[in-house]
Amino acid sequence: MIEIQNLTKSYGQIKAVDDISFTVEKGEVLGFLGPNGAGKSTTMNIITGFIPSTEGTVKVCGYDIMENPEEVKRKIGFLPELPPLYMDMTTYEYLNFVADLKLVGKNQKKGQISDVMELVKLVDVRGRLIKNLSKGYKQRVGLAQSLLGAPEVLILDEPTVGLDPMQIIEIRKLIKALGKQHTIILSSHILPEVSAVCERVVIINKGKIAAIDTPENLSKGMGSVSKLSATIAGPKSSIVSSIEEIYGIKYVEPHIEKDSDVIEYIIESDKETDIRRPLFFAMAKAGYPIIELKSLDLSLEEIFLQLTTQEKEVM
Numbered sequence: 001m002i003e004i005q006n007l008t009k010s011y012g013q014i015k016a017v018d019d020i021s022f023t024v025e026k027g028e029v030l031g032f033l034g035p036n037g038a039g040k041s042t043t044m045n046i047i048t049g050f051i052p053s054t055e056g057t058v059k060v061c062g063y064d065i066m067e068n069p070e071e072v073k074r075k076i077g078f079l080p081e082l083p084p085l086y087m088d089m090t091t092y093e094y095l096n097f098v099a100d101l102k103l104v105g106k107n108q109k110k111g112q113i114s115d116v117m118e119l120v121k122l123v124d125v126r127g128r129l130i131k132n133l134s135k136g137y138k139q140r141v142g143l144a145q146s147l148l149g150a151p152e153v154l155i156l157d158e159p160t161v162g163l164d165p166m167q168i169i170e171i172r173k174l175i176k177a178l179g180k181q182h183t184i185i186l187s188s189h190i191l192p193e194v195s196a197v198c199e200r201v202v203i204i205n206k207g208k209i210a211a212i213d214t215p216e217n218l219s220k221g222m223g224s225v226s227k228l229s230a231t232i233a234g235p236k237s238s239i240v241s242s243i244e245e246i247y248g249i250k251y252v253e254p255h256i257e258k259d260s261d262v263i264e265y266i267i268e269s270d271k272e273t274d275i276r277r278p279l280f281f282a283m284a285k286a287g288y289p290i291i292e293l294k295s296l297d298l299s300l301e302e303i304f305l306q307l308t309t310q311e312k313e314v315m
């Protein structure tokens with residue numbers, strides 16, 4: 001649905017985007033993550049046709065943004081970080097105005113505005129001036145304008161920034177619902193948001209792609225092992241040998257002695273094998289109670305930091 005190939009954008013000596021390639025499948029919700037200045041907005045602005053690339057290609061639904069900019073723009077709904085709202089218009093007037101800009105046909109306009117207001121829950125504020133709406137409602141108006149013209153693709157730049165927790169939950173729900181009918185690229189600094197909403201994540205740093213994977217796989221870490229901490233009561237050597245017999249175990253080590261016979265063990269296993277159930281049954285069979293069991297896989301936040309701060313640590 002979206003194909004980005006060898007995309008580069010230079011501003012003089014600075015490469016804001018440096019040879020990035022990725023694709024987004026139809027119906028996918030893709031998260032776009034990166035620290036400040038990583039190149040997220042630049043990439044989104046190129047995909048939406050606001051600025052040209054220096055090198056590389058962007059295709060949306062098979063159309064090249066350079067060769068068929070109008071076709072591409074028709075396929076994309078864009079919610080910039082600061083939606084361009086006209087404060088002295090009512091919600092309805094503004095949506096009507098945007099529908100005209102997007103050349104929505106006269107016969108469809110009324111129905112489309114009603115549908116979008118229904119979907120984004122704006123019906124109650126249709127007659128209110130935008131300047132009198134709360135930040136959350138203003139953001140919904142921004143989302144509503146991106147949906148007019150029935151685009152197949154939505155590009156959402158930091159859609160929940162500045163909202164309160166209730167509003168964040170509502171907008172996330174809405175994005176999830178929109179994901180059923182649209183292909184979405186969503187940029188965010190909020191990592192749990194990306195885990196909650198996106199099926200795949202692109203992490204970008206200094207203009208380059210640092211990782212592309214599902215949030216789950218990223219959390220499992222880059223290596224081939226999964227790590228667990230298990231605190232178990234019982235004799236150490238017998239527990240270690242029982243654990244070593246479990247299929248998929250790579251390594252087990254007594255870590256911290258918590259009590260005379262209670263020890264925390266660090267257990268590494270194949271990334272593909274979830275050993276929590278076999279571990280439970282093995283310990284239950286041997287009569288050694290598991291007091292605590294937790295994953296030591298990295299959180300998405302830790303992965304993100306690891307991928308985006310490596311050079312600083314070296315310095």
Ligand SMILES: Nc1ncnc2c1ncn2[C@@H]1O[C@H](COP(=O)(O)OP(=O)(O)OP(=O)(O)O)[C@@H](O)[C@H]1O
Binds near residue numbers: 016037040
């Ligand atoms: N018009 C411009 N002229 C010169 N440099 C620019 C221009 N636009 C962006 N840059 C530079 O390109 C780099 C990437 O910027 P970009 O806005 O794409 O990052 P971002 O990931 O969206 O950051 P943020 O999360 O802070 O919005 C930065 O170093 C920025 O200073």
